[in-house]
Amino acid sequence: MIRVILMYVATFVAISFNAMAQNTNELKTVSDVELEKFLGVWYEIARFPHSFERDLVGVTATYSLKKNGNIRVLNQGYKNTLDGKVKSAKAFAKTPNPNEPGRLKVYFFWPFGADYLILDLDKDYQWALVGSSSPNYLWILSRSPQMDDGLYKSIVAKAQSLGYDISKLELVPQKLEE
Template sequence: MAVISFLTMACKGQSDEVDKTVVKVLDIERYMGKWYELARYDHSFERGLVGVSATYSMRDDGLIKVVNAGFKNSLNGEESIAVGKAKIPDLKEQGKLKVSFFWIFYADYYVLDLDDNYQWAIIGSSSDKYLWILSRTPFVDDEEYTKLLSKISQRGYDVSKLIKVEQ
């Protein structure tokens, strides 16, 4: 109930602009490993997926291997896996990555906020149409989730559009 009240209040304070500033420092080695998708904005390439995770590892060529996995419609559904690559094109903006799942076409992957211990991350892009909450664990408690929603709302994102991902 507290989350519903928070969402209602947070949506009232929305502005037309969102803050897409990224973290200043990203220790890419600490970022490697498995992340669980706690929530996301709806988009066609993940529609209907649950149990979603992203696993990052370094490749021999210096790029980052990205493996996104999830299950269609239920945790017992057919597994869907997408393998891609990522890079940091400008080391002066470490939080702005580019990710590709198709040939040479790259999309923005902005690390908007990151826990000091690399336990959660808020991911966006140059467009305000994409937003994810990632965590090292498949679940966080209500207090932590509300804190993350507050951070997102303060940036001007519409938290009512977030879809909680079943894990």
């Protein structure tokens, strides 16, 4: 557990320093996010590989509102198989600028925050394309553990149009809906 948290910390520290060196305003985020609709469980459909999620499947991100207005973040997945040991990491997120609700900062280890950029979002909050200030981080999230192939391809095309190297995307195994 400590090792997983330390991997998250190290990665997000690296992202944070990378963000300082880059202009994060290059990527356009969604202009309207209703936080209440964004809260809840999101299934990771695809991602770029990185050390803090290595060998994790069935990954979810659960967002809930804290009393202070920040967002509680719980990321969890299963090691190697969908029946594997659960690995989790807790964090919090906030919107530094209310005029840019699609640009959040996530803190796994204070005071180092990483950009969480909502690049595209379904009008009904059923899927989201999330990136960072670094071109090395990208996630496709869904409210359900499976996604229609046509929809997935259209989101991937959007990511490619934003300059992401989509050849790095890897699908994340999820449990089948019952």
